[in-house]
Amino acid sequence: MERREFFKKVVITPFLTPLFLAAKKTKNACELYLIEDNPEEFLPLILEELHDYVANYGHSFAFLNSHPHENDLRRILSQRGLTYTPAPAQADLTLSFSPLHEKTLPSFTLIREGRIWDIRSRKLYSLWREMNKNQRRSSCLTTVSFKSAPSHPLSGKYVSVYKEGSKLGMISLKENVTKSYRTRGGEITLRVKDGKAWVPESSCRHKICLHSPPVSFAGERIICVPNHFLLEIKGSRYIDTSIG
Numbered sequence: 471m472e473r474r475e476f477f478k479k480v481v482i483t484p485f486l487t488p489l490f491l492a493a494k495k496t497k498n499a500c501e502l503y504l505i506e507d508n509p510e511e512f513l514p515l516i517l518e519e520l521h522d523y524v525a526n527y528g529h530s531f532a533f534l535n536s537h538p539h540e541n542d543l544r545r546i547l548s549q550r551g552l553t554y555t556p557a558p559a560q561a562d563l564t565l566s567f568s569p570l571h572e573k574t575l576p577s578f579t580l581i582r583e584g585r586i587w588d589i590r591s592r593k594l595y596s597l598w599r600e601m602n603k604n605q606r607r608s609s610c611l612t613t614v615s616f617k618s619a620p621s622h623p624l625s626g627k628y629v630s631v632y633k634e635g636s637k638l639g640m641i642s643l644k645e646n647v648t649k650s651y652r653t654r655g656g657e658i659t660l661r662v663k664d665g666k667a668w669v670p671e672s673s674c675r676h677k678i679c680l681h682s683p684p685v686s687f688a689g690e691r692i693i694c695v696p697n698h699f700l701l702e703i704k705g706s707r708y709i710d711t712s713i714g
Contacts, residue, residue: 500524500582502614505574509612510542512601514550516578517614519594523580523587527616528562530555537567538610564615573607585690624688626703629667631660634698643667643686643703653697660701667701669694 500523506512517527530553533540543565544554558564577598580587590598628640633651641647643665650659656673666684674696682692689705 500580500616502578502580502616504578504612504614505570505608505610506576506578506601506612507606507608507610508539508542509610510539510546512576512578512597513543513612513614514546515597516589516594517550520580520589523582523589524616529553530561531563531565532556532558532561534558534564534566534615537565537612539612562617566613566615568611568613570609570611573609575605576601576608624705625665626686626688626690626705628704629660629662629685630702630704632700632702641667651699653699655696655698658694658697658699667703668692669701672697 502516502520504513504516520527529551531547532555537543548554552563555561578589578594580589626643628642630640631638631649631651633653638651641649641660641662643662645662646664647662648659648670650657650671653673655675657671658669658673658679659671661668661670666686668684669679669682669692672679672694674694676696679692679694679699685692685701685703687705688703690703692701694700
């Protein structure tokens, strides 16, 4: 499942997704969302591959509410060296359950400091394909919250502009400039000012990119799918602030 479709199912509407992400900044620094009716089969493998995103997720876990797979999750996480505690406030990692109103394809994504991180790489991409090989739909959402210290991202120097997969050029974030680009879906405008870049105008049908927060740090991106348009600040890992 595409991450834009993921949030249409989990949150409310694509229009409100950026507002939801902004609200997440006031909660845990890092949260994993897993849609899967048997989370105990996949959660340990996902946790093993999060070392690039969560430096150390601790040694203890707890449940914030009743989970239909609580016994299985307690067993498998304990086997992986984590210690169960009945007090969520004392746990390094907390799990919660939410039923989805509509069944959808299994998937997972990570939100750190209010931004979506694409973690479907290497082993996790193979795992994501395995979850979807039978096209079996799920209604179980498991949220894993990490008590991790917030990172300190590097400020970017240039924003790269791509259209239809081709790089159109780079613009220094020190500039004060507005540029418009003709696209397959009409037109999209890029604004660069005070070390930040954002999309103030777009003819795309979803308008998600208009509500994305500005990008300014290494690895941040804004993707407008209908316009086949991408803004990207080069980094070792990439964060999608908006997928419209």
